[in-house]
Amino acid sequence: MEKQLLSLDINDISKFFSIQQIDSNRYELNRLKTRRTKVIKIRIPFHLDNDIAKICGMIMDGSLGRDLSCLMFSQKKDPNKVLEFAKIINDKFGIEGRISYRPEGILIVNFSRSTLCNFLYYLLDMHKSDEDARIPKWIWESPEEVIRVYLRYSFAMEGSVFESIIKREIRFHTCDRPYVEQLSKLLLQKFSIKSKVHDYFIPSYGMKYYLSITNKDSIIKFSKIGFALETHQKRLERVVDSYNNKAWEITLLKLSELNMNKFRIMDVKNRLFPYLCKRSAHWRLTSLVNMGYLQLDRSGYYITDEGKRRILSLGNSVKIMKLRTRPRVNEKLVLEYLENRDSHINGISRDLNLGRVTVRDTLRRLEKQGKVRLTEIDKFQKKIYTRIKADSEGSPEAGHDQTSYGFEPSTSGL
Structure with missing residues (x-):
């Protein structure tokens, strides 16, 4: 109630x-x-x-x-x-x-x-x-929506979001340690969001403290709270969109939609994942059996008690998405993107809203096909790629010879 x-x-x-x-x-x-x-x-x-x-x-x-x-x-x-x-x-x-x-x-x-x-x-x-700052006592006893609003506005004041692929993190900064400890407790009790409290010293200022949320599941759960600040909220949404759930997490969560006590491979393939082949569906179910979330007998597969508990714990932290990408479409998108500019993997991933691994694999294929090449590695160790334009007959630009890694400047005439 x-x-x-x-x-x-x-x-x-x-x-x-x-x-x-x-x-x-x-x-x-x-x-x-x-x-x-x-x-x-x-x-x-x-x-x-x-x-x-x-x-x-x-x-x-x-x-x-x-x-x-x-x-x-x-x-x-x-x-x-x-x-x-x-x-x-x-x-x-x-x-x-x-x-x-x-x-x-x-x-x-x-x-x-x-x-x-x-x-x-x-x-x-x-x-x-x-x-010292404190969370008002009545907040703890309020309806969940009121608590969400309180947190949304508090984090808009002193919160921040890091969206780097290397470091995805939500922080809340304050000079009052008791407050961040209360905040951490409130997030865990009411929304099952895990966080840690850290401290650091600023010369001529003193000690400061911050609450840190780095766990993927907790960041996704925090997205249901959000920020009452447009810039921070958009950054948080980009972080959540960048996550790719593991195949077994998506499969286990989707199995509950079958509403069947026992099921077979073709039930999973035809009703849940029609874009997968039978072998892929079988591999996913076998993985879940090995993890103890499914059992198999003569009448089919069924979800174990441990699997049911895991489904509840995953909750809203899993994004249901297709794991299979469209390689030809991705190649076309990347080539069109590189038509007017050179860029690196993270930049392409961010601008095209594609997974970083997807962009990396696409660039490797295009490099082998002789359509792009690595031009430089900058001071931040980012690999900069450029598109190799074809002449009117469809061959690479004059002055370049094809190699197994793409096209390198021709040495003829040297």
Whole structure:
């Protein structure tokens, strides 16, 4: 059963504020035991919804004054977040923020209202500027979608994505170690996302910490959360798209779609993988038998208990895709790409949205066919390929002789 939104009622709020009703469900709040201050206006019950989760996440790039007199938020990566923050505060508390620009041209919004700051601190469990950052207690008990929104906005503030083929990683940076430890625990408990906490030292600044997600399954699961920042989100999507699942993972997950207690090779070939030959289907099933995920008897194959548990653990981390590529089509795409520019394997892979191994194998075939050649290896050890253009009769360009590795400059006349 899906959790209901948490909310604050009059009894919760009256512990910290005096309450005056305006209409049926709108109230004015003022601080208790203090001189008259400017009020805030809220609706009761006050729902701890996605918008409240957003401002709790965005405060990682903001500040709640240590004397609870002011609230500030600024975001240089996406100025629209400043406007969104100001709108949520206005909608929820009836307060207009003061939006201005810093000297370096970065947008900033300020709220000078102690009643608001006390509400955020005592009732929403936000941290003050002189305290370690923390995940608000109510986030842990909220519905999954609210937790996702909180994480999405927190990672948009202090997160980063590395999309290098050598190093795919999601990070979250902060100077508060307790916060990244809480974050790691929340990701594991609620979404089964595994992460590690690392530290590093910056001269003239001090210790900093970061949460690191490098496991393929965890990165794919994190993609269901995402970033509330377009640049980071696109980078994350490219990382996820670059993953190729192993054949046995795809096969095991697809077998559950047969809805058959026992099945044979042709059931798998005809109903699940019509583009495979019988031998390939048999090889996949044999691999799963050897791994203990399938058993075979006289009446056919069936999924073992261990296999069923493995299917559940794979969950949404496996992308169902065809593993067989189209070599002639790939050769045509690569040749057309190299028509106007020279490039390396990673560049071709990124621009054509093809797997790196697929591009590598395609270039090897084209090199043997005498259609491309390796021209140089740059200082980063990237192999640069160029297309060999044919003359009007279809032969290689004059001045080049064919070898088993492609075409090399002719030495005739030397």
